[in-house]
Amino acid sequence: MKGQFWRGSEIKRIRGLYSHIRRKLQEKKLLKKVKELSGKERRKVNQQLHIIANQIIEYAKQFPKPVIVMEDLKGIREDFRKSRKLNRRFHNLPFRKLQVIIEYKANLEGIEVRFLPKKEVKNTSKTCHRCGHVAQVKEREFMYPRCGLIYNRDLNACVNITYALMRGMGWRSREPREPADEEVGAKPTLNAGSSLLQ
16 A cells, blocks of 8 residues: 655745735735736646646556545535634645646546545544554554554545545445454555655
């Protein structure tokens, strides 16, 4: 269960930079310049979204009969309530727009795209994909206390989303997982240069 991850840090950097420039221009009452900047920022962010989407499609194409599975993000922004700084960072990421681009490009390549409802993907990072135990996960890499599996929490969530899709398609039992043995799980080996869209 290796994973290829994509990072949204460049989008965050672009949004942060333009937010700072906008603030300075507004202080100087240069509202016309502020309006001009929004188009430039949007184009740069869209370029990054297309780069990520193209890489995801290329990754999916290496598998026979690939299916891209994404969470249905309806209401995601309404449900997110954190600190002011975290709220700003979270709401700056164009999740849904990326999904639309991925779906469009996948359709061009004949790759199936499925969206899972929120109830199907609840606690995916907290639930160990091996033993089913739900734990409080704070770090990116986490040891699930019941079975000792050490795993990246986002990769663990992806495995659980895959299981949810397979159950929905009748490919995997709906019965609870068997308790894992007492062995400590091995870390997943991530691809060189892999990163995470977050």
